[in-house]
Amino acid sequence: MRMPLALLLAGLLAAETALAQERQTCEIPRSFLFGSNDLKHVTEAVTKQHKLTIAVVGTGSSILAGPEGPASAYPARLEAALKQRLPGTAIKVVTLVRSRMSAEDMAHGMGKLLADEKPDLVIWQTGTLDAIRRIDPDDFRTALEQGVETLQKGGADVILMNMQYSPRTDIMVALGPYADNMRVVAQQHEIPLFDRLAIMRQWSDSGAFDLYAAGKDNVLAHRVHDCIGRGIAVMITDAAHLRDLRPGQ
Amino acid sequence: MQTPVVTTERDLRLDLFRGIALWLIFLDHIPSNLVAWVTIRNYGFSDATEIFVFVSGYTAAFVYGKEMRERGFVVAGARILRRTWQIYVAHVFLFAIYLAEISYVATSFENPLYAEEMNVLDFLKQPDITIVQALLLKFKPANMDILPLYIVLLLLFPPILWLLQRRSTLALGASVLLYVLTWHFNWNLPSYPSGHWFFNPFAWQLLFVFGAWCALGGAQRLAAVLQSPITLAIAIAYLVFAFCITLTWYIPGSETYVPHRLEELIYPIDKVNLDVLRFAHFLALAVVTVRFVPREWPALKSPWAWPPIVCGQHSLEIFCLGVFLSFAAHFAMVEISAALWMQVLASVIGILIMVAAAWLITWYKKAEGRRPGSRPKTTPDADLAGGEA
Numbered sequence: 037m038r039m040p041l042a043l044l045l046a047g048l049l050a051a052e053t054a055l056a057q058e059r060q061t062c063e064i065p066r067s068f069l070f071g072s073n074d075l076k077h078v079t080e081a082v083t084k085q086h087k088l089t090i091a092v093v094g095t096g097s098s099i100l101a102g103p104e105g106p107a108s109a110y111p112a113r114l115e116a117a118l119k120q121r122l123p124g125t126a127i128k129v130v131t132l133v134r135s136r137m138s139a140e141d142m143a144h145g146m147g148k149l150l151a152d153e154k155p156d157l158v159i160w161q162t163g164t165l166d167a168i169r170r171i172d173p174d175d176f177r178t179a180l181e182q183g184v185e186t187l188q189k190g191g192a193d194v195i196l197m198n199m200q201y202s203p204r205t206d207i208m209v210a211l212g213p214y215a216d217n218m219r220v221v222a223q224q225h226e227i228p229l230f231d232r233l234a235i236m237r238q239w240s241d242s243g244a245f246d247l248y249a250a251g252k253d254n255v256l257a258h259r260v261h262d263c264i265g266r267g268i269a270v271m272i273t274d275a276a277h278l279r280d281l282r283p284g285q
Numbered sequence: 286m287q288t289p290v291v292t293t294e295r296d297l298r299l300d301l302f303r304g305i306a307l308w309l310i311f312l313d314h315i316p317s318n319l320v321a322w323v324t325i326r327n328y329g330f331s332d333a334t335e336i337f338v339f340v341s342g343y344t345a346a347f348v349y350g351k352e353m354r355e356r357g358f359v360v361a362g363a364r365i366l367r368r369t370w371q372i373y374v375a376h377v378f379l380f381a382i383y384l385a386e387i388s389y390v391a392t393s394f395e396n397p398l399y400a401e402e403m404n405v406l407d408f409l410k411q412p413d414i415t416i417v418q419a420l421l422l423k424f425k426p427a428n429m430d431i432l433p434l435y436i437v438l439l440l441l442f443p444p445i446l447w448l449l450q451r452r453s454t455l456a457l458g459a460s461v462l463l464y465v466l467t468w469h470f471n472w473n474l475p476s477y478p479s480g481h482w483f484f485n486p487f488a489w490q491l492l493f494v495f496g497a498w499c500a501l502g503g504a505q506r507l508a509a510v511l512q513s514p515i516t517l518a519i520a521i522a523y524l525v526f527a528f529c530i531t532l533t534w535y536i537p538g539s540e541t542y543v544p545h546r547l548e549e550l551i552y553p554i555d556k557v558n559l560d561v562l563r564f565a566h567f568l569a570l571a572v573v574t575v576r577f578v579p580r581e582w583p584a585l586k587s588p589w590a591w592p593p594i595v596c597g598q599h600s601l602e603i604f605c606l607g608v609f610l611s612f613a614a615h616f617a618m619v620e621i622s623a624a625l626w627m628q629v630l631a632s633v634i635g636i637l638i639m640v641a642a643a644w645l646i647t648w649y650k651k652a653e654g655r656r657p658g659s660r661p662k663t664t665p666d667a668d669l670a671g672g673e674a
Contacts, residue, residue, distance in 0.1 A: 067536075067538040070538070071538060071541070072538075072541045095401055096400050096401030096404070097399075097400075097401040097402070100397060100398075101397055101400060102397070135401065136404070164401050164402065164404075165401070165404065168402075168404050168405045168407075169478055169479050169480070170476060170478070170479060170480045170483070171479050171480050172479070172480040172481055172557075173553075173555075173557065174471075174555075174557075175480070177553065200398070200399065200401075200402065202399050202402040203316065203317050203618070203619070203623060204390060204394055204396075204399070204402075204619055205390065205394075205399065205402045205403075205405050206316040206317065207314075207315075207316045207386075207427065207428070207611070207612065207615045208387055208390075208405045208426060208427055209402070209405050209427055210427040210428070210483070213556065213557075216534075216553065216554075217553060219534070219540075220548075220552045220553050223540055223543075223548060223552075224545075224548060224549065224552070237317070240317075240623075247398075248618075248619055248623055249396055250393055250394045250395065250396060250619075251395065251396065252395050252396070252397060253396060253397070253398075254397055256396070256398060257396070257397045257398040260398055261398075
């Protein structure tokens with residue numbers, strides 16, 4: 037009985053070697069990345085126009101400080117990972133990050149963003165500041181819905197990205213209601229949610245990263261952002277059904 | 286109009302479940318604690334807060350209701366207000382401990398990954414405003430929302446209790462009406478720096494008043510309903526439904542099995558305003574519990590039941606201690622290790638400390654002249670049960 041089972045497992049593993057290689061550096065369980073919500077505009081842009089414009093809208097946790105910051109933060113890492121995954125596609129990732137912006141502030145700017153950048157996909161990172169300021173969860177949700185609907189009507193796909201897992205400060209910020217609202221809005225609008233909170237928590241629990249570290253460790257920050265960027269790239273290629281486009285598969 | 290039927294003997298089940306609720310609140314308040322998977326919030330819509338508010342309403346009515354009948358509105362009202370003051374002082378004490386922890390974090394933490402999260406320390410830059418807002422109960426750090434809710438509930442309790450004793454149905458009806466109007470008009474108290482109270486007192490009063498109503502004869506009136514097998518079946522069906530929905534929050538990918546229509550119907554499940562689904566979940570839990578844990582359940586007198594019961598009998602002190610211990614456990618996880626063994630150790634030691642403290646308080650009260658005759662027997666366990674917090 038054991039032999040067929042082992043063979044089956046080996047077969048499954050072989051079929052996913054490409055994925056497995058990535059997982060060795062920063063493992064993200066498949067279920068965190070693969071859902072049933074599609075990115076139709078991304079599929080169309082890549083398969084028909086061979087280009088993909090992504091706008092990352094977010095706050096302080098979408099950037100890193102220092103001279104190497106811009107190249108090391110996850111938007112730049114996402115761009116690099118996508119270029120690798122989708123050769124032949126003109127990938128452009130623009131970052132529109134301003135610190136201390138609530139979801140409502142950002143939602144107001146979505147119309148202008150669509151006009152200025154004409155993105156195929158908007159990655160909207162939010163929630164942290166709203167949780168810190170204890171903005172009414174209902175107001176937060178309304179802002180999310182408003183922003184997502186503006187983007188969808190404007191012809192862009194959306195991925196929501198929630199907060200970072202921050203074990204040192206999480207006794208001081210109640211993230212729960214905000215994370216819940218993001219999950220619900222994503223579910224109801226049928227858009228993928230990049231569950232950064234759960235993913236980073238998984239990395240912390242599995243010992244992949246020591247997120248309890250207190251010191252000025254730039255290496256840790258760069259590695260975490262690199263993994264997040266790659267994780268989003270996997271999520272995008274899956275949700276837009278672009279896996280088959282990869283050469284050598 | 287009828288005179289309320291009130292049993293005089295203390296119901297140990299109340300202490301037992303309040304004690305367990307205190308433990309669960311402690312476990313839930315330790316961030317990143319895997320032991321918290323045992324707590325009920327992971328298996329349904331409601332959590333320990335509902336148990337706690339309900340039992341507190343029940344015991345407050347039980348103790349102060351007796352007082353009000355025997356010594357009048359003024360004396361009972363004054364005692365309720367004194368209790369309110371004690372809870373306020375306890376809240377300010379906890380805030381001081383919170384300030385100590387957060388100030389320490391502010392000076393020791395500089396990870397560039399978390400530049401944005403450091404904004405949580407912003408309020409330290411304006412202590413003049415923050416501390417005054419905290420004293421006004423407008424600035425409430427995370428996990429410190431329950432005591433302010435209690436302060437408001439108790440402050441308004443004397444007239445409610447008065448009405449409950451005269452026209453209990455009217456009082457309960459008024460409570461339901463306030464709940465409905467709160468949902469309709471979005472009433473809530475303002476918070477600092479923005480938003481509203483995390484536990485909206487105008488909504489959560491429903492559970493507190495319902496607890497009080499049950500204590501003053503409501504439970505007997507509901508007896509027929511509670512004993513009905515149909516009620517039990519509905520309750521169990523609802524608990525299973527809530528369990529399945531909750532599972533989809535924790536198993537990634539499983540949310541696709543929830544029909545879209547159902548999602549639109551039930552979400553969001555609003556904790557701030559005590560969502561009807563949460564209230565119903567608590568009721569279902571109560572129905573099942575009352576059915577399977579009778580008042581004269583022998584196990585209530587067993588040594589195994591003693592630790593949670595003794596904690597439940599000193600709820601204000603043990604609640605405050607629990608908040609402090611959750612800070613301490615978080616501190617130990619940050620400074621020493623956050624491994625699973627530490628999470629288990631911190632959880633177990635925390636509960637042991639809570640039990641030891643409750644035992645010590647009992648001992649003090651005995652030693653301080655709860656000798657027979659030193660105090661009228663008319664207020665049995667008043668301070669114990671008065672621990673509504």
